[in-house]
Amino acid sequence: MTAGDDAAWMARLRERILAAVPEGHDVPELARFRALQRDYPARGGKGLRGRVVLLAAAAHGADPEDALPVAAALELFQNWVLIHDDVEDDSETRRGEPALHRIAGMPVAVNVGDALHVAMWRTLIHTDAPWRNAVLAEFLDVIERTAEGQHLDLSFVAEGRFDVTEAAYLRMIERKTARYTVVAPLRLGALVAGVDPDPRLDPAGLALGRAFQIRDDVLNLLPDESGAYGKEFAGDLYEGKRTLVLARAFEVLDASDRARLRDLLGRPRAQKRPEEMREALDLLARADAIAYAQGVAERDAAQGLSGLRDAFSAAADPTAAFDLLNLLTGLAERHA
Amino acid sequence: MTAGDDAAWMARLRERILAAVPEGHDVPELARFRALQRDYPARGGKGLRGRVVLLAAAAHGADPEDALPVAAALELFQNWVLIHDDVEDDSETRRGEPALHRIAGMPVAVNVGDALHVAMWRTLIHTDAPWRNAVLAEFLDVIERTAEGQHLDLSFVAEGRFDVTEAAYLRMIERKTARYTVVAPLRLGALVAGVDPDPRLDPAGLALGRAFQIRDDVLNLLPDESGAYGKEFAGDLYEGKRTLVLARAFEVLDASDRARLRDLLGRPRAQKRPEEMREALDLLARADAIAYAQGVAERDAAQGLSGLRDAFSAAADPTAAFDLLNLLTGLAERHA
Numbered sequence: 001m002t003a004g005d006d007a008a009w010m011a012r013l014r015e016r017i018l019a020a021v022p023e024g025h026d027v028p029e030l031a032r033f034r035a036l037q038r039d040y041p042a043r044g045g046k047g048l049r050g051r052v053v054l055l056a057a058a059a060h061g062a063d064p065e066d067a068l069p070v071a072a073a074l075e076l077f078q079n080w081v082l083i084h085d086d087v088e089d090d091s092e093t094r095r096g097e098p099a100l101h102r103i104a105g106m107p108v109a110v111n112v113g114d115a116l117h118v119a120m121w122r123t124l125i126h127t128d129a130p131w132r133n134a135v136l137a138e139f140l141d142v143i144e145r146t147a148e149g150q151h152l153d154l155s156f157v158a159e160g161r162f163d164v165t166e167a168a169y170l171r172m173i174e175r176k177t178a179r180y181t182v183v184a185p186l187r188l189g190a191l192v193a194g195v196d197p198d199p200r201l202d203p204a205g206l207a208l209g210r211a212f213q214i215r216d217d218v219l220n221l222l223p224d225e226s227g228a229y230g231k232e233f234a235g236d237l238y239e240g241k242r243t244l245v246l247a248r249a250f251e252v253l254d255a256s257d258r259a260r261l262r263d264l265l266g267r268p269r270a271q272k273r274p275e276e277m278r279e280a281l282d283l284l285a286r287a288d289a290i291a292y293a294q295g296v297a298e299r300d301a302a303q304g305l306s307g308l309r310d311a312f313s314a315a316a317d318p319t320a321a322f323d324l325l326n327l328l329t330g331l332a333e334r335h336a
Numbered sequence: 337m338t339a340g341d342d343a344a345w346m347a348r349l350r351e352r353i354l355a356a357v358p359e360g361h362d363v364p365e366l367a368r369f370r371a372l373q374r375d376y377p378a379r380g381g382k383g384l385r386g387r388v389v390l391l392a393a394a395a396h397g398a399d400p401e402d403a404l405p406v407a408a409a410l411e412l413f414q415n416w417v418l419i420h421d422d423v424e425d426d427s428e429t430r431r432g433e434p435a436l437h438r439i440a441g442m443p444v445a446v447n448v449g450d451a452l453h454v455a456m457w458r459t460l461i462h463t464d465a466p467w468r469n470a471v472l473a474e475f476l477d478v479i480e481r482t483a484e485g486q487h488l489d490l491s492f493v494a495e496g497r498f499d500v501t502e503a504a505y506l507r508m509i510e511r512k513t514a515r516y517t518v519v520a521p522l523r524l525g526a527l528v529a530g531v532d533p534d535p536r537l538d539p540a541g542l543a544l545g546r547a548f549q550i551r552d553d554v555l556n557l558l559p560d561e562s563g564a565y566g567k568e569f570a571g572d573l574y575e576g577k578r579t580l581v582l583a584r585a586f587e588v589l590d591a592s593d594r595a596r597l598r599d600l601l602g603r604p605r606a607q608k609r610p611e612e613m614r615e616a617l618d619l620l621a622r623a624d625a626i627a628y629a630q631g632v633a634e635r636d637a638a639q640g641l642s643g644l645r646d647a648f649s650a651a652a653d654p655t656a657a658f659d660l661l662n663l664l665t666g667l668a669e670r671h672a
C-alpha cells in the first residue's frame with residue numbers, strides 16, 4: 001500500500017464499515033434504527049485510526065486486505081463511542097452536523113450506540129482469520145481502558161473541578177484517547193501480521209496520542225477559518241471540558257483570575273453567553289495557556305515520532321512504515 | 337443439578353458475575369468506577385436467566401459447571417442493559433434502590449453500562465471452551481435483537497403514541513424481552529452441551545417470554561403488598577411505558593375515555609400527580625384491561641410450557657428438564 005492509492009483504500013474501508021449495518025428493514029422503525037446506526041459512519045470521519053491499522057499491518061509485512069475488518073471494527077468502535085460521548089457531554093455537533101441525540105433524542109441515541117457496539121464485535125467475531133483471538137483480546141483491553149478514561153473525565157465534571165492537575169489530565173487522555181487512537185491501531189497492525197507488538201509502540205503511541213488530543217483542545221480554542229475542524233468554536237468552554245489549556249491556566253493565574261475563570265466555566269451551559277466565553281478566552285491568553293499546551297503537544301509529538309522511527313527501523317515493508325510515520329506526523333501536528 | 341442445591345449454584349453464579357469486574361483500583365476514581373459497575377449485579381437480581389442457562393445445559397446433558405461463564409455473561413448482559421434502559425426510561429428505582437443514573441448521573445451511568453458490556457464479552461472471549469464460537473454468535477444475535485426491541489419501544493415513546501396495537505406491542509416485547517429472557521438461555525444451554533438447539537425452543541420460549549413480560553406489566557399496576565416486586569408502583573404509568581394493558585384499553589374504551597387516558601399519560605413525568613395516575617388506573621379498570629392482559633399471559637404461558645414439554649420429552653437429564661420446566665412455570669406465572 002503506497003500513499004498513492006490511499007483514496008482507494010479509504011473508500012474500501014468506508015464500504016467495510018457501512019457493511020457492518022445493512023440498510024433497510026421490513027419494519028419501518030427498524031429501517032430507521034439502522035439508518036441511525038449508519039449516520040455517524042456515513043458522515044465520513046477522517047478514518048485516521050483505520051488508516052493507521054492498515055499501514056501498520058503493511059509495515060509489519062501483512063497484506064492490508066487482511067487488516068480491513070480490523071480497521072473497520074476500530075472505526076466502528078470510534079463511532080459508537082462518539083455517539084455515547086456526545087450524549088454524555090451533551091455536545092451540539094459532530095462532524096459539522098447535529099450530534100445524534102439532538103436528532104433522535106438521548107434515549108434512542110444511547111441504544112443506537114449499543115447496537116453499533118454489537119456490530120463492532122460482529123465484525124471481529126465472524127471471521128476465522130488467524131489473528132482473531134489476539135485481536136479480540138486487544139479490543140477488550142482498549143475498550144475497557146477507554147471507558148476508564150471517560151470515567152476520569154466525567155468524574156472531573158461531576159465534581160465540578162476545573163483545577164485538574166497536568167498529571168491527572170495526562171492520565172485521563174492517555175486512557176480516553178491516546179490508547180485507541182494510536183497505541184491500539186499500531187498494535188493491531190502487528191497482530192494482523194502475526195507479529196508480537198514491539199514494546200516501544202506503547203510509550204511512543206501514548207506520546208503521539210497525547211499530542212493528538214492536546215492539539216484537538218488547542219484547535220477548539222482557535223478560530224476555525226477554514227471550516228475544516230468541523231466542531232463548534234470554543235465548544236469545550238461551553239461544555240466545561242477539562243483540557244491541558246485549563247490545567248495550565250489554573251496553575252499560573254493569580255487567585256482572583258482563577259476564581260473568575262472557575263465562575264465563568266462553572267455555570268450551566270445554557271447560561272453561558274458568548275461574551276463570557278470570550279472573557280474566559282482572554283484569561284487563558286493572559287496565562288499564555290494555549291501556547292503552553294501547544295508546546296507540550298510539540299514535545300510529545302517529537303518524542304513519539306522518534307520512538308516510532310526506532311521501532312520501525314527494521315520494518316518488513318519500509319515504504320509502508322514511511323507512509324505510516326508521515327500519517328502519524330500529520331496526526332500529531334494536525335491543523336484540523 | 338437438582339432443585340435442592342439451587343441456592344449453592346446461585347451463590348456460585350453470583351460470585352462468577354462479580355468476578356467479571358474486580359474490586360478496587362490504585363486510582364480512587366477508577367475504584368469508584370468499578371464499584372459502580374458492580375452495583376446492579378451486587379443488588380442481587382433473581383438470576384433467572386442464568387438459572388435457565390444452567391438448568392438447560394444440564395437438561396441437554398452438559399455439566400452445569402461448564403455453563404457457568406455463559407450464565408454469568410447473560411446476567412452481565414441483563415445488568416448493562418438495565419443500566420441503559422433505566423437511563424433511557426428515566427426510571428426511578430431498580431431492585432428496590434435508586435436507579436444508577438440517579439446515584440451517579442446520566443453521563444457516568446451510560447459509561448458504566450458500556451464498561452459492563454465489555455466485561456460481558458471478556459467473560460465469553462477469554463475461554464477456550466468448545467462452545468465458544470457458537471455461544472459468541474448467539475450473544476451477537478440476542479443483543480442485536482434486544483436493541484431492536486428497545487428501539488421499537490423508544491419509537492412509540494418518541495412519537496408520543498400510546499395507542500399501539502396489540503400486534504406491534506407483542507413484536508416489541510418478543511425482541512426486547514422474550515428472546516434474551518427465555519429463548520437465548522434455552523438455546524445457550526443446548527450450545528454448551530454441544531447440541532443443535534431444538535427448533536421448538538424458539539416459539540415456545542417466545543410465548544413464555546411474552547407471558548413473563550405481560551405479567552411484569554400487570555404486576556406494575558397491582559399494589560405491591562409483599563414488597564417483593566421491588567419496583568415503583570404504577571411506575572409504568574409515570575414513565576408512559578407502552579404495555580398490553582394500555583393497548584387493550586385504547587382498543588375498547590370509548591373516544592372520550594381514550595382522549596382522557598391519552599391526556600393523562602402524555603404529560604411530562606414531573607407533572608403527573610398521584611391522583612391523576614389513580615384516574616388512569618380507573619380507566620384501565622373500566623376497560624377490564626388488566627384482567628385481559630392477565631388472560632393473554634396465561635394463554636401464552638400454557639402454550640409455551642406445552643411446547644417445552646415436547647422439546648424436552650427425551651431430555652438427556654430428565655431431572656434437570658423437570659426442574660427447568662418448574663422454574664419456567666414460576667417465571668411465566670410470576671407473582672413478583
